[in-house]
Amino acid sequence: MKIKGLLQLQQIEQTIDAAQTELEREGIEEKLCLVFRLALEEILLIYRERFGGDAAFSLCFRKWNGDLKVRLSVAGEAADPFAQDSFILGELRKDFRNAPTWRFKGQQNQVYFLFELYTTTLKNFMFSRKYIAGSRKLLALTVVCQIISALLGILAPAIGARIIIAYTHNEANRVMLIAVTLLGVQLLRNLFLVISNQGYNRIYTRTLSALEKDLVSNVLHIESRCVDEKGSGLFIQRITVDTSRIASGFNNIADMVTQVLNYFGVLCAMFMVNPFISLLVVVIIGVQCIMELWRTKRLYADDRIFRSANERFSGLVSEMVRGARDVKLLNSEARFTETLNDRIEEANEKKLFMQSRSWNAKLIRWEIGEFGSFALIAFLAYLIARGLIIPSVALIFYNYYTELGPNAVKTIGNFMDSIADFNISNERIHALLNSPEFPKEHFGSVELASPKGEITFEHVDFAYEPAEGKKVLDDLSFTIHPGEMVGLVGKSGCGKSTTFNLISKLYEATRGRVLLDGIDIQDLTHDSIRNSMTVVTQNPYIFRMTVKENLKVVKEDMTDEEMEEVCRLACIDEDIKTMPYGYDTLIGEGGVNLSGGQRQRLAIARSMLRDSRIILFDEATSALDNVTQARIQEAIDNMRQGRTVVIIAHRLSTIVGADRILFMQDGRILAEGTHQELMDTCEAYQSLAALETSGDAEPSAGIRQEDTPYGGSRHEGGRRRHRD
Numbered sequence: 001m002k003i004k005g006l007l008q009l010q011q012i013e014q015t016i017d018a019a020q021t022e023l024e025r026e027g028i029e030e031k032l033c034l035v036f037r038l039a040l041e042e043i044l045l046i047y048r049e050r051f052g053g054d055a056a057f058s059l060c061f062r063k064w065n066g067d068l069k070v071r072l073s074v075a076g077e078a079a080d081p082f083a084q085d086s087f088i089l090g091e092l093r094k095d096f097r098n099a100p101t102w103r104f105k106g107q108q109n110q111v112y113f114l115f116e117l118y119t120t121t122l123k124n125f126m127f128s129r130k131y132i133a134g135s136r137k138l139l140a141l142t143v144v145c146q147i148i149s150a151l152l153g154i155l156a157p158a159i160g161a162r163i164i165i166a167y168t169h170n171e172a173n174r175v176m177l178i179a180v181t182l183l184g185v186q187l188l189r190n191l192f193l194v195i196s197n198q199g200y201n202r203i204y205t206r207t208l209s210a211l212e213k214d215l216v217s218n219v220l221h222i223e224s225r226c227v228d229e230k231g232s233g234l235f236i237q238r239i240t241v242d243t244s245r246i247a248s249g250f251n252n253i254a255d256m257v258t259q260v261l262n263y264f265g266v267l268c269a270m271f272m273v274n275p276f277i278s279l280l281v282v283v284i285i286g287v288q289c290i291m292e293l294w295r296t297k298r299l300y301a302d303d304r305i306f307r308s309a310n311e312r313f314s315g316l317v318s319e320m321v322r323g324a325r326d327v328k329l330l331n332s333e334a335r336f337t338e339t340l341n342d343r344i345e346e347a348n349e350k351k352l353f354m355q356s357r358s359w360n361a362k363l364i365r366w367e368i369g370e371f372g373s374f375a376l377i378a379f380l381a382y383l384i385a386r387g388l389i390i391p392s393v394a395l396i397f398y399n400y401y402t403e404l405g406p407n408a409v410k411t412i413g414n415f416m417d418s419i420a421d422f423n424i425s426n427e428r429i430h431a432l433l434n435s436p437e438f439p440k441e442h443f444g445s446v447e448l449a450s451p452k453g454e455i456t457f458e459h460v461d462f463a464y465e466p467a468e469g470k471k472v473l474d475d476l477s478f479t480i481h482p483g484e485m486v487g488l489v490g491k492s493g494c495g496k497s498t499t500f501n502l503i504s505k506l507y508e509a510t511r512g513r514v515l516l517d518g519i520d521i522q523d524l525t526h527d528s529i530r531n532s533m534t535v536v537t538q539n540p541y542i543f544r545m546t547v548k549e550n551l552k553v554v555k556e557d558m559t560d561e562e563m564e565e566v567c568r569l570a571c572i573d574e575d576i577k578t579m580p581y582g583y584d585t586l587i588g589e590g591g592v593n594l595s596g597g598q599r600q601r602l603a604i605a606r607s608m609l610r611d612s613r614i615i616l617f618d619e620a621t622s623a624l625d626n627v628t629q630a631r632i633q634e635a636i637d638n639m640r641q642g643r644t645v646v647i648i649a650h651r652l653s654t655i656v657g658a659d660r661i662l663f664m665q666d667g668r669i670l671a672e673g674t675h676q677e678l679m680d681t682c683e684a685y686q687s688l689a690a691l692e693t694s695g696d697a698e699p700s701a702g703i704r705q706e707d708t709p710y711g712g713s714r715h716e717g718g719r720r721r722h723r724d
Contacts (some may be wrong), residue, residue: 001061007048007074015059016041019070022061024308025301026068027427028115029437032096036070036113039092039100043072043081043111046089051076070113078104081111097436121419124426128246131210135203142199145192146257152189154265157400159185167392200255208247215239215432223439224506225464230438234311238432242425249422256415263408270400274389277397280379281404284372288365288409295361296416302354303424309350313343365413369406376401441505444523451532452517453482453613453644455503460512462498462667472498474667476512480660482613485636485645487655489688490664496648497538499664500616503646505529533614538648540603542591547576548583550602555609562609570605572598617647633657652692661685 001022005011016037023033040059047055057074080102082093093099098114132139159182166174219227219235227235270278320340380394432438462473473495480486488496501507502514505521514521521529543550551563563583567573575598579585591599607615617636633654636645649655656675663671663678663685671682678685 003059005057006053007044007051007055007057008053009048012041012044012048015044015057019059019061021305023068023115024305026063026115027304027424028068029431029435030308031437032115035092035095036115039089039096039113040072042086042089042092044074046081046084046086047074047076047079047109050079068115070115072111072113074109074111075107076109079109080104081109121423124423124430127430128207128249128426131207131214131246132203134210135206138199139203142196142203145199146196149189149192149196150257150261150265152185152192153262154268156182156185156189157262157266157269160269197255204247208243211243211246211429212239215243215429218433218440221440223441223508224501226438234315235432237307237311237314238428242428245421245425246429249418249425252418253415253422256411256418259411260408260415263404263411266400266404270397270404273393273396277380277383277389280376281397281401284369284376285405285408288369288372288405289412291361291365291368292409292413292416295358295365296413296420298361299354299358299417300420300424302350302357303420306347306350306354307424307428309343309347313340313347316340316343362413365409369409373401373405441526442522443505443526443529444520445525446519446523446528447525448517448519448528448532451528451613453532454515454517455480455614455644455646456513456515456518457499457502458513458515460502460514461510462495462502462507463510471510472667473502473509476668478662478669478672480644480646482644483640483642484659485640485647485655485657487658487661488646488648488664489650489652489655489661489685490670491688492650494664495667496664497618500535500618500646500648503614503616504533504535531610532612533616534607534610534612535616536600536603536607536618538619540591540599540606542587542594542599542602544586544588546581546584546586547579547602550587551606551609554606558609566605566608567602569608570601572601572605575601612643614644614646617645619648619650652689 003015003018005015019040020033020037023036028036044057047057051074055074055076057072060071060073062069062071081089082100082102096113097116100111100113102109102111104110159178163175163178163182166178216239219239267278267282270281316339320336377398380389380397383389384391384394456479457476460473460476461471462476463471476495476499488499490496498507502509503516503521505514508522516524516529516532543553545553548563551566552558555562564573567576576582576585587594591602594602615636636647647655647658652675655661658675660672661675661678662669663682665684670684671678673681679689
C-alpha cells in the first residue's frame with residue numbers, strides 16, 4: 001500500500017486515518033496504533049512548518065520477514081524531525097518497541113517505522129497446541145481414523161467410475177461386484193468418519209476449557225490500570241468468542257482437510273480415466289482457488305477492524321447493563337442510547353464493508369467457475385465429435401466436475417476462512433497473554449513469613465499518564481507503625497485512594513518506594529502482599545451468589561459459627577435474617593437488591609473472615625447511619641488488636657479516635673497528628689471539620705431512610721462520596 005499527497009491539513013488528516021486503518025488491518029495493537037497516529041501527525045506537521053503545504057510526501061507500507069515496515073518520504077532539504085524541539089514527539093518515540101529512525105536519501109527525508117507481526121499460521125498452531133496437550137492420545141487416534149476415512153474417500157470415486165464404465169458396456173455382473181465393494185468401502189468410511197468427528201468434539205471441549213481457564217487466570221493478573229483503560233468488553237469478547245473460535249478451528253480445519261482429501265480422490269479417479277481432460281479441470285479449479293486466496297487475504301484484514309469495533313460496542317453494552325439504574329436516574333437514556341447506537345452503527349458498518357468486499361470477490365470467483373464449466377462442456381463436446389472419447393467418458397467427467405468444481409473451491413474458501421478466523425483469534429488471545437499491550441502484575445520472590453503491619457512510603461510519585469507530567473502523588477513520604485490506627489483525610493482527588501492502590505500493589509509507583517515491614521513491595525511475593533492485608537472499598541462488589549457463597553469467596557472452609565459471628569460484628573446479621581432464605585438468599589449481580597449500607601456491611605463481614613495484619617478501609621462507612629457507624633466503629637476497634645488499620649475518611653467522625661491522622665493535599669502530607677492536634681495547628685483541617693459540622697460537606701449532618709428490598713427499611717448515611 002502506498003499513499004501520496006501534499007502537506008496540506010486535509011490530506012494530512014486523510015493520510016493519518018488511512019495509515020491507522022492499515023495498521024489495524026495488520027493486527028497492530030491498539031495503543032501502538034494510537035502512538036503511531038500521534039507521531040505521524042506530529043512529524044507531518046513539523047515538515048509542513050518547514051517546507052510549506054505544497055511539499056510532496058508519500059507513505060509506503062511493506063510486509064517483510066514477519067514485520068511491517070512503514071516509510072514516510074518527504075521531499076526537501078535534510079531535516080531530522082527527531083532533532084526538532086518537539087517534546088511530544090520525543091515522548092511518543094519512547095513508546096515504540098522499535099524506535100522510528102530518520103535518514104536523508106535522494107533529496108528525500110525518510111522516516112522508518114517498524115512493527116513486529118509476531119504471528120503466522122504455523123506460529124499460531126504452535127502456540128495453540130499446548131491447549132490440546134492433555135488430549136494427545138485421543139488426537140492421535142482421531143487423526144488415524146480421519147486418515148483411514150480420507151483414504152476410503154479417495155478410493156470410493158475410483159470405484160464409482162468403474163460402475164459407470166461397466167454400465168455403458170452392459171456388464172451387469174461386474175456392476176454388482178463393484179457395487180458390493182463400494183458399499184463396503186462407504187460403510188467403513190462412514191464409521192471412521194463418525195469416530196473421528198466424535199474425537200474432535202471431545203478435543204474441542206477439552207481445548208475450550210483449557211483456553212478459558214488459562215485466559216481467566218491471566219486476566220486476573222493483568223495490571224489494574226490496563227483493565228481500567230481497556231474496559232470489560234474487550235476481555236469478555238476474547239474470553240468467550242475468541243477462545244471458542246480457536247477450539248472450533250481445530251475441528252473445522254481437520255474436517256475440511258478430510259473433504260479436500262476426498263476431492264483429491266475424485267481428481268485421482270479423473271486422471272485414471274483421462275489425464276489430458278483432468279489437467280483442464282485442474283486449471284479451471286486452480287484459477288478459482290487463487291481468487292479465493294485473494295478474497296480471504298482481504299477478509300483477514302477487514303475482520304480485524306470489525307472485531308475491534310465490536311469490542312467497543314460490547315464494552316459499552318456491558319457498562320449499560322451494569323449501570324442501567326444510574327442511567328435512568330440521571331435521565332440520560334437518550335444520550336446513552338445515541339452513543340450506543342453510534343457504536344452499533346460503527347460495528348455493523350465495519351461488518352457490512354467486510355461482507356460486501358467478500359461477496360464481491362465471491363461473485364468474480366463464481367463467474368470464473370461458470371465460464372470454466374462452459375469451457376469444459378464445449379471441450380468434451382468437441383472431443384466426442386472428433387471421436388477422441390466415447391460419451392460415457394464425457395459423462396464421467398461432467399458428473400465429477402459438477403461434484404468437484406464448485407464444492408472443492410467452496411471448501412477451499414471455507415478452509416481459508418477458518419484459517420484466517422483461527423489466526424485472528426490466536427493473535428488476540430496471544431496478545432492478551434503475552435503482549436506488552438496487556439502488562440501483567442509482577443511480584444518478587446521474598447516471602448513475608450510473619451507480617452507485622454508496618455507501611456512506609458519513601459518519596460513516592462505516581463501519575464496515571466507519566467508523559468503528561470500530572471502527578472497524583474508528589475514526593476509522598478510517611479510511615480505507619482504496626483498496630484496503629486491511622487486516618488487519611490483530604491479533599492476529593494488529593495490521592496487517598498491512589499495511596500491504597502499502591503499499598504495493595506494494584507498500581508505501581510512511578511518513582512520512590514513502598515515498603516512493607518521494611519521490604520520493598522516490589523520484592524515481595526504475591527501472597528506475601530495480598531495475604532497481609534484486607535481492603536474494604538467504598539463501592540464493594542457483591543457477587544451474584546448467595547450470602548453464604550459471597551462470604552465463602554474469602555474462606556472456603558468457613559463454619560456457620562464463623563459466618564454468623566462476622567455478620568454480627570459487621571451489623572448485617574439482623575438484615576440477613578429478614579431475607580427470604582436467610583444466608584442462602586441469592587444476591588443480585590453487584591448486590592443490586594441490597595442497599596448501599598447493606599453492601600458495605602456485607603463486604604466488611606467478608607473482610608473480617610481474613611486474618612490479615614493490615615486492614616484498609618476506603619471510606620467503608622460512608623453509606624451508614626450514625627447508629628450503625630458506631631457499631632461498625634466498635635467492630636473496627638475489636639479488629640485492631642495487633643493489627644494495622646488505615647482508614648480513608650471523608651467523615652471526620654470516622655477517625656476522630658485514630659492514633660494519627662495524615663491530612664493530604666495535592667498528593668502530599670500537609671500535616672499529621674491526632675484529631676485534636678490538627679484542630680489546633682492545621683487551618684485546612686479546621687476548615688474541613690467546620691464544613692462537616694455545618695452539614696455542607698459530609699453525610700453525617702443528616703440521616704436519610706433508605707428502603708431495602710429485604711426487611712423493610714434501614715437508616716443509612718446520606719449521600720456517598722466519590723473516590724479519588
